Amino acid sequence: MISEGLRHFTEIPLSIVGMLLFIVTFITVTIWSFLSRQDLHEMAQMPLHEEEISHE
Amino acid sequence: MKAVNSLVEDIYYDDDIVKKFILATLVFAGVALAAGVMVALQLAFWPMNLNSEWLSFGRLRPLHTNAAIFAFAGNAIFAGIYHSSQRLLKARLFSDFLSRVHFWGWQAIIVAAAITLPLGYSHGKEYAELEWPIDIAITLIWVVFAVNFFGTLAKRREKHMYVALWFYIATIITVALLHVINSAEIPVSAFKSYPVYAGIQDAMVQWWYGHNAVAFFLTTPFLGLMYYYLPKAANRPVYSYRLSIIHFWALVFIYIWAGPHHLLYTSLPEWAQTLGMVFSIMLWAPSWGGMINGLLTLRGAWHLLRTDPIIKFFATAVTFYGMATFEGPLLSIKSVSSVGHYTDWIVGHVHGGTLGWNGFMIFGMLYYLVPRLWKTELYSVKLATAHFWTGFLGTIAYYLSMVVAGITQGLMWQAMTPDGRLMYPDFIETVTRILPLYWVRAFGGILYLAGFLLMVYNLYRTIKGAPVSVPEKVRVVNTRDVTAVETGHRGLEGAVTVFSVLTFLAVLVGSVIEIYPTLALHKYLPPSAQVEPYTPLELAGRDLYIREGCYLCHSQQIRPLASEVLRYGSPSTAEESMYDHPFQWGSKRTGPDLARVGKKYPDLWHYRHMLNPRVVTPQSIMPNYIWLATNDTDFLVLRKKFSVLKNMGTPYSDDQVANADIHAEKQAKEIAKSLEAQGGPSGLERKEIVAMIAYLQALGQKAKETPK
Numbered sequence: 135m136i137s138e139g140l141r142h143f144t145e146i147p148l149s150i151v152g153m154l155l156f157i158v159t160f161i162t163v164t165i166w167s168f169l170s171r172q173d174l175h176e177m178a179q180m181p182l183h184e185e186e187i188s189h190e
Numbered sequence: 191m192k193a194v195n196s197l198v199e200d201i202y203y204d205d206d207i208v209k210k211f212i213l214a215t216l217v218f219a220g221v222a223l224a225a226g227v228m229v230a231l232q233l234a235f236w237p238m239n240l241n242s243e244w245l246s247f248g249r250l251r252p253l254h255t256n257a258a259i260f261a262f263a264g265n266a267i268f269a270g271i272y273h274s275s276q277r278l279l280k281a282r283l284f285s286d287f288l289s290r291v292h293f294w295g296w297q298a299i300i301v302a303a304a305i306t307l308p309l310g311y312s313h314g315k316e317y318a319e320l321e322w323p324i325d326i327a328i329t330l331i332w333v334v335f336a337v338n339f340f341g342t343l344a345k346r347r348e349k350h351m352y353v354a355l356w357f358y359i360a361t362i363i364t365v366a367l368l369h370v371i372n373s374a375e376i377p378v379s380a381f382k383s384y385p386v387y388a389g390i391q392d393a394m395v396q397w398w399y400g401h402n403a404v405a406f407f408l409t410t411p412f413l414g415l416m417y418y419y420l421p422k423a424a425n426r427p428v429y430s431y432r433l434s435i436i437h438f439w440a441l442v443f444i445y446i447w448a449g450p451h452h453l454l455y456t457s458l459p460e461w462a463q464t465l466g467m468v469f470s471i472m473l474w475a476p477s478w479g480g481m482i483n484g485l486l487t488l489r490g491a492w493h494l495l496r497t498d499p500i501i502k503f504f505a506t507a508v509t510f511y512g513m514a515t516f517e518g519p520l521l522s523i524k525s526v527s528s529v530g531h532y533t534d535w536i537v538g539h540v541h542g543g544t545l546g547w548n549g550f551m552i553f554g555m556l557y558y559l560v561p562r563l564w565k566t567e568l569y570s571v572k573l574a575t576a577h578f579w580t581g582f583l584g585t586i587a588y589y590l591s592m593v594v595a596g597i598t599q600g601l602m603w604q605a606m607t608p609d610g611r612l613m614y615p616d617f618i619e620t621v622t623r624i625l626p627l628y629w630v631r632a633f634g635g636i637l638y639l640a641g642f643l644l645m646v647y648n649l650y651r652t653i654k655g656a657p658v659s660v661p662e663k664v665r666v667v668n669t670r671d672v673t674a675v676e677t678g679h680r681g682l683e684g685a686v687t688v689f690s691v692l693t694f695l696a697v698l699v700g701s702v703i704e705i706y707p708t709l710a711l712h713k714y715l716p717p718s719a720q721v722e723p724y725t726p727l728e729l730a731g732r733d734l735y736i737r738e739g740c741y742l743c744h745s746q747q748i749r750p751l752a753s754e755v756l757r758y759g760s761p762s763t764a765e766e767s768m769y770d771h772p773f774q775w776g777s778k779r780t781g782p783d784l785a786r787v788g789k790k791y792p793d794l795w796h797y798r799h800m801l802n803p804r805v806v807t808p809q810s811i812m813p814n815y816i817w818l819a820t821n822d823t824d825f826l827v828l829r830k831k832f833s834v835l836k837n838m839g840t841p842y843s844d845d846q847v848a849n850a851d852i853h854a855e856k857q858a859k860e861i862a863k864s865l866e867a868q869g870g871p872s873g874l875e876r877k878e879i880v881a882m883i884a885y886l887q888a889l890g891q892k893a894k895e896t897p898k
Contacts, residue, residue: 178427
């Protein structure tokens with residue numbers, strides 16, 4: 135079954151390049167996303183800030 | 191604006207432009223949905239084509255898709271982006287002038303589309319049918335939109351970009367890239383052009399565009415709207431901001447590779463199909479990241495589902511998004527695609543997404559925005575709830591009927607008897623089997639339209655009862671501390687240029703890896719490949735085929751599946767379409783594949799079939815094309831067409847170009863004589879029907895060694 139699946143990968147170098155790019159990007163972003171809890175909490179609240187109407 | 195101190199300012203948001211886009215959304219939603227009901231009825235009951243050149247299925251279907259995507263969803267996207275961006279950035283839009291140019295320019299494009307598409311001015315490429323002058327207008331207006339949006343980002347008072355804005359950035363950048371690359375074309379006349387790509391190159395570019403139109407016009411902006419309006423409506427923060435970071439970058443990187451999943455088992459190179467399949471499956475994860483974030487934002491607010499129609503719409507929209515983004519990867523697996531491709535299952539999948547995800551997100555957003563912008567209460571919550579249930583039932587009826595129809599078609603096409611013959615050798619058997627489901631689909635569409643009309647009435651009464659609008663000043667605090675040094679994604683959220691460049695690079699990677707190798711066509715053609723290009727008359731007929739939208743119901747691409755080879759002949763090869771500007775492989779088989787229909791039937795059969803298909807196939811649902819027998823062929827323009835195609839690499843001689851019209855007239859006389867000899871009418875040599883017959887008889891006949 136593995137060999138049958140692999141038969142579809144006729145352009146192996148390109149497929150590997152694509153896979154590697156994805157994995158590197160995914161890991162980079164995952165590590166990069168480890169921000170402080172306070173920052174994440176603050177950003178999540180952004181849409182909930184009510185507009186303050188100015189009466190001047 | 192007045193500064194109270196250096197950090198606090200009073201400003202006016204531009205909500206007038208938001209109101210304009212909302213009203214345009216309502217108008218064109220009506221057009222899009224009504225056109226959709228019309229084409230659905232035309233499939234269930236062919237006389238609904240009304241024997242009209244301008245209202246036949248092939249002319250109206252592109253009107254429906256363009257209206258739904260660019261007029262309905264497009265106007266809604268602009269309304270939501272302009273409303274939410276100002277508030278997230280604490281800044282009025284960059285330029286009132288650009289906002290109005292954007293609005294009126296976009297509506298002018300829509301009107302131009304609504305006029306030109308029924309007239310038959312079409313590229314013959316799905317979701318990119320609009321001809322070159324309108325393509326240029328789209329480019330210009332999109333630049334206006336981009337300048338207005340990025341200008342607002344530049345003058346923002348909030349340093350960090352909330353997640354919704356990332357999705358808007360990805361939309362603007364990628365749609366520009368998709369449109370410019372896919373619209374590369376050479377004009378022949380004011381409303382006719384040929385794409386610079388042909389055959390497998392055109393297929394690759396078209397479906398890179400086509401799938402990413404779904405991704406970056408129907409998904410990313412709506413995810414952005416979800417990230418703003420769902421928390422606002424539920425008064426709950428987004429479930430996981432970290433998840434939004436991960437799924438955003440994964441989504442924009444992976445989505446762009448998925449295009450070839452529309453071309454599985456075609457003559458597209460195997461490696462490209464594999465990449466499309468694998469990345470489509472991987473796409474499930476970041477898509478569901480968005481779904482999970484959306485649904486779990488409602489933690490602690492699920493009680494609102496009972497009472498608040500806005501939450502009903504949003505929660506259902508996100509659920510349909512989850513369904514569609516599971517079904518999509520499933521359909522991208524080659525073995526599943528072998529059943530589903532060309533069937534109504536794909537239509538069901540599309541409409542689960544567009545009606546359920548896009549439509550319901552828009553409706554929820556409109557119910558949220560209209561009372562707030564017009565400073566009043568919604569006229570009737572009960573009507574909004576009635577709209578929800580009507581639309582929901584309509585969507586379910588549409589979706590289920592099409593999935594059942596599609597699987598039925600796919601399995602019937604592939605069914606073989608024990609002795610290796612087709613169980614259903616006549617294509618019409620599958621059509622008649624699923625016809626009742628076409629009625630269910632039309633009913634579903636009518637329900638959806640009815641629900642929409644409830645909303646129009648509700649919002650009309652809401653706006654009518656609103657007080658006179660007075661712009662309100664809003665007090666904002668400038669928190670843009672440019673001296674603070676931040677690292678990681680936090681820093682990136684404050685660096686618009688870097689963020690935008692990284693987004694562009696993310697979408698560029700997949701694009702280059704998939705498209706660039708495909709441009710080297712000679713790599714995929716055997717050295718002996720010899721294909722005759724179309725004669726002038728055949729080209730005239732091909733352009734009629736495109737004008738009438740025949741590719742919307744007929745494919746021209748035989749897959750290397752045993753049942754297809756038995757039914758249609760040997761599988762299509764890359765070289766057979768190497769001079770096809772545009773490619774016409776098709777994506778749907780409402781009728782049979784035509785790749786090897788050439789010389790299968792006599793000329794008179796085609797004449798009778800085109801004028802009234804029921805003469806040769808009594809249960810056919812194909813429209814009558816009676817105008818082809820009365821309209822005259824434009825022979826003179828063939829010289830210019832041949833010249834353009836020769837410049838794009840089609841091997842025509844100078845004599846063929848200079849005398850294209852003379853050669854066409856000569857061939858037309860021969861076909862007209864043959865029709866008369868077979869018992870048909872005389873005097874047809876200048877009529878379009880003869881050109882169409884010439885083209886149909888050429889299909890599958892152009893390779894010098896026609897595969898058996």
